[in-house]
Amino acid sequence: MASAGHVPVMLGEVLALVDPPAGAVVLDCTAGAGGHLRAFVERVGPHGRVVALDRDPRAHQEDAAGGVAARHADRVTLVQAPFSAARTVLDRIGVERVDALFADLGVSSLQLDEPARGFSFRADAPLDMRMDTSAGETAAELIRRLDERELADVIYLYGEEHKSRRIARVLKRDLPTTTAALAEAVIRAVGDPRMARRGGGIHPATRTFQALRIATNRELDELDALLGALPSLVRPGGRAVVLSFHSLEDRKVKHRFRDEGFTALTKRPQVPSDDEIKANPRARSAKLRAALVGVEPGRDLSP
Numbered sequence: 459m460a461s462a463g464h465v466p467v468m469l470g471e472v473l474a475l476v477d478p479p480a481g482a483v484v485l486d487c488t489a490g491a492g493g494h495l496r497a498f499v500e501r502v503g504p505h506g507r508v509v510a511l512d513r514d515p516r517a518h519q520e521d522a523a524g525g526v527a528a529r530h531a532d533r534v535t536l537v538q539a540p541f542s543a544a545r546t547v548l549d550r551i552g553v554e555r556v557d558a559l560f561a562d563l564g565v566s567s568l569q570l571d572e573p574a575r576g577f578s579f580r581a582d583a584p585l586d587m588r589m590d591t592s593a594g595e596t597a598a599e600l601i602r603r604l605d606e607r608e609l610a611d612v613i614y615l616y617g618e619e620h621k622s623r624r625i626a627r628v629l630k631r632d633l634p635t636t637t638a639a640l641a642e643a644v645i646r647a648v649g650d651p652r653m654a655r656r657g658g659g660i661h662p663a664t665r666t667f668q669a670l671r672i673a674t675n676r677e678l679d680e681l682d683a684l685l686g687a688l689p690s691l692v693r694p695g696g697r698a699v700v701l702s703f704h705s706l707e708d709r710k711v712k713h714r715f716r717d718e719g720f721t722a723l724t725k726r727p728q729v730p731s732d733d734e735i736k737a738n739p740r741a742r743s744a745k746l747r748a749a750l751v752g753v754e755p756g757r758d759l760s761p
């Protein structure tokens with residue numbers, strides 16, 4: 459069983475855009491809990507193949523994508539790797555180009571709901587936030603390394619936090635090493651507007667946590683590398699489908715599809731229905747874009 463806590467976002471819309479026929483080869487760049495992966499596996503059938511990646515070891519466990527891969531070992535190859543290394547992975551397993559590529563960016567419920575990972579201020583834990591827990595610097599180390607101005611820029615850009623300078627000043631002074639210490643430092647810097655609104659509104663540290671997560675995992679560099687590699691990963695006329703959760707990500711996807719001359723399958727990004735957002739609030743900022751790779755708009759694709 460895939461994890462009970464994770465609901466795949468916009469599953470119907472994603473399937474309609476990835477649209478893998480029986481026998482297709484699909485690359486799922488972000489296997490996570492295996493929600494979308496399971497649907498691809500069913501669609502491609504016994505003669506198809508799904509190559510799935512996730513850099514987080516947690517995704518490879520039995521109650522996540524690891525379980526889906528184990529149950530469908532005949533057609534799933536699950537590899538622990540960042541999607542910036544997708545070309546290397548495909549070379550290693552002898553796949554030239556895939557028919558469709560899917561990426562569901564950002565953080566999974568498996569990561570958010572596991573306090574020890576340090577992604578959330580809902581429980582106290584070391585300030586880690588690395589998706590790949592075997593490599594790279596933690597969020598606490600990042601705060602220590604960046605100077606105050608760089609840290610403020612990260613919080614402003616990736617968190618869209620207008621009080622970034624005040625927050626950066628306090629973080630550099632306090633150097634928090636736990637999630638609780640980070641949340642308290644942000645409240646010390648900007649106060650807690652929820653008090654005035656009797657507990658309403660988001661936690662004042664929400665945007666700072668998001669910014670530090672994006673920087674710790676170099677999420678935008680990873681996305682740039684993936685988007686740049688699309689023509690080498692997907693066959694001409696194949697599909698690239700990306701689900702993003704941040705305006706910077708969505709802008710990158712939109713511009714790259716346009717600049718590469720791909721044919722957009724979504725003129726505007728698709729967004730979740732009100733019902734989906736009600737049932738799964740984590741879907742609320744999702745934006746879904748798709749394009750035919752390497753095909754200029756208006757070109758005749760008929761054989």
Ligand SMILES: C[S@@+](CC[C@H](N)C(=O)[O-])C[C@H]1O[C@@H](n2cnc3c(N)ncnc32)[C@H](O)[C@@H]1O
Binds near residue numbers: 564565
């Ligand atoms: C939103 S979740 C995917 C959920 C999945 N589609 C499902 O239905 O279960 C994003 C996943 O992508 C992984 N991830 C994020 N950035 C990655 C990257 N650059 N390379 C590989 N995996 C990445 C995360 O570790 C996380 O497990």
